[in-house]
Amino acid sequence: MILLDGKLASQAIKNELKEKVLLLKKEGKKAPHLAAILVGNDGASDTYVTSKVKNCEEVGFTSSLYHLPDTVSEHDLVHLIKKLNVNTDIDGILVQLPLPPHIAEEKITSLVDPAKDVDGFNPVNVGNMVLRKSHGSSSFIPATPYGILLLLQHYNIETKGKHAVVIGRSNIVGKPLSILLSRNDDPGNCTVTLCHSHTKNLKEICLQADIIVAALGKPAFLKADMIKQDAVIIDVGINRITDLSKKNGYVLKGDVDFEKVAEKCSYITPVPGGVGPMTIAALLMNTFKASQALQTAVTKK
Numbered sequence: 001m002i003l004l005d006g007k008l009a010s011q012a013i014k015n016e017l018k019e020k021v022l023l024l025k026k027e028g029k030k031a032p033h034l035a036a037i038l039v040g041n042d043g044a045s046d047t048y049v050t051s052k053v054k055n056c057e058e059v060g061f062t063s064s065l066y067h068l069p070d071t072v073s074e075h076d077l078v079h080l081i082k083k084l085n086v087n088t089d090i091d092g093i094l095v096q097l098p099l100p101p102h103i104a105e106e107k108i109t110s111l112v113d114p115a116k117d118v119d120g121f122n123p124v125n126v127g128n129m130v131l132r133k134s135h136g137s138s139s140f141i142p143a144t145p146y147g148i149l150l151l152l153q154h155y156n157i158e159t160k161g162k163h164a165v166v167i168g169r170s171n172i173v174g175k176p177l178s179i180l181l182s183r184n185d186d187p188g189n190c191t192v193t194l195c196h197s198h199t200k201n202l203k204e205i206c207l208q209a210d211i212i213v214a215a216l217g218k219p220a221f222l223k224a225d226m227i228k229q230d231a232v233i234i235d236v237g238i239n240r241i242t243d244l245s246k247k248n249g250y251v252l253k254g255d256v257d258f259e260k261v262a263e264k265c266s267y268i269t270p271v272p273g274g275v276g277p278m279t280i281a282a283l284l285m286n287t288f289k290a291s292q293a294l295q296t297a298v299t300k301k
Contacts, residue, residue, distance in 0.1 A: 002155070002267050004234070006147075006274040009154040010281035014059050017284055021060035032291035033062040034092045034118065034283075035084050039077065039103070040070030044240065045096045052094070055280050061287060064090070074103045078111060085113040091291035092118035094283065097172070115294060118286035119143055121171070130179055140286045145177040147278030148213070148234055150285075152187040157211075157232055157267060164190040165206055167222070167255075168215035173236055177213060202226075214255035224260040233261055233268040236275050 021031050034056050038049045049065065056063035066080060077099075084090050093116045099105050109121035117125050120142035128139040141149075152159060164181045168174035174194060181190040190211065195202055197216075206212055206226040214222045215236035227233065237255030254271030262268050269275055 001262050001265055004151055004155055004267050004269045004274060006151060006269060006277040009151050010277035012154065013150065013281040013285065014055065017059045017288055020288065025060070029295065031060050031062050032091045032287045033064070033089055034094065034287045035064045035066065035090045037066045037068065037077070037080065037093070037095045039068045039072060039096070039099055049096050052280055052283060055284060059284060061284070070100045074107070077103060077108060081108065081111045085116065090116065091294055092116055092287035094119045114139070116290055118283055118290055120146070120176070120286065126176070129176060132183055140289070141180065142172060142176045143282040143286065144173050144236065144275065144279045145180050146282035146286070148177060148275060149180060149187050150282060151269070151275070151278045155267065157187070159187040159211065160189040162190050162210035163193070163208055164211040164213065165193045165195060165209035166213045166215065167195045167202070168217070168236070169194055169196045170215065173215040177215070216255055218255055219253040220255070220257040222256040222261060224257065224264050227261060227264060229264060230266040233265045234275065235269045235271050237271060238276065
């Protein structure tokens with residue numbers, strides 16, 4: 001078994017980005033600028049956004065954090081996004097999900113300018129992903145699926161002709177990843193089965209898979225008897241399990257029964273330290289790409 005170390009792979013990407021940013025600065029050009037919007041005080045969301053801001057600083061990006069109370073009106077959030085859309089100093093915008101119940105997530109993600117939508121949630125970017133249209137360099141793949149592709153690429157894992165099973169059909173991970181793995185690309189060219197809570201004979205389907213992506217939000221759901229020998233396992237789950245022996249009162253567990261599955265698979269991602277760091281690396285890649293595209297557009301004007 002080989003561990004798919006997201007920390008190692010993401011650091012390689014960040015080192016490359018850091019060099020590119022240093023070169024930009026030497027040429028007198030601006031560093032990429034990411035604006036992050038956090039609504040409320042959800043512990044997990046706060047941790048994610050803080051990590052994203054910290055990683056921006058590590059590679060030399062500029063970042064701005066807009067931390068709003070959970071009582072903020074949808075109108076005020078819309079106003080902020082519209083203001084950031086037209087701010088020429090801002091290259092990328094991310095709105096940390098989930099949002100409070102009184103705010104319509106689809107409305108908010110649709111408002112982010114597709115050219116600055118580094119999370120890849122705007123319907124324009126989703127459509128471009130499905131149609132495989134890049135429109136130059138201003139179209140973005142959702143960060144977690146993109147990070148998974150980058151991880152597979154980093155470890156030279158063959159995907160062509162493989163049977164990939166994706167468990168979970170969220171708009172953030174499952175659906176887009178199933179599309180990306182099936183595209184005529186590298187990584188890609190898989191035969192993909194997308195499974196969910198109503199899938200029958202899930203175990204039998206998983207046993208046919210060369211690659212399994214577990215993204216359903218249930219700790220230790222994928223068991224060793226559900227995978228075939230030498231399968232590649234990607235664990236997207238981040239589940240907080242109460243553990244009073246820990247300083248913070250919890251431990252993080254994935255959707256895979258790691259200890260048992262690791263004995264049988266060929267490659268596996270750890271939790272934490274697998275997909276999580278790659279999601280941030282992909283977000284940074286998208287932000288750099290957005291910055292380059294916007295600067296090119298400004299130069300043409």
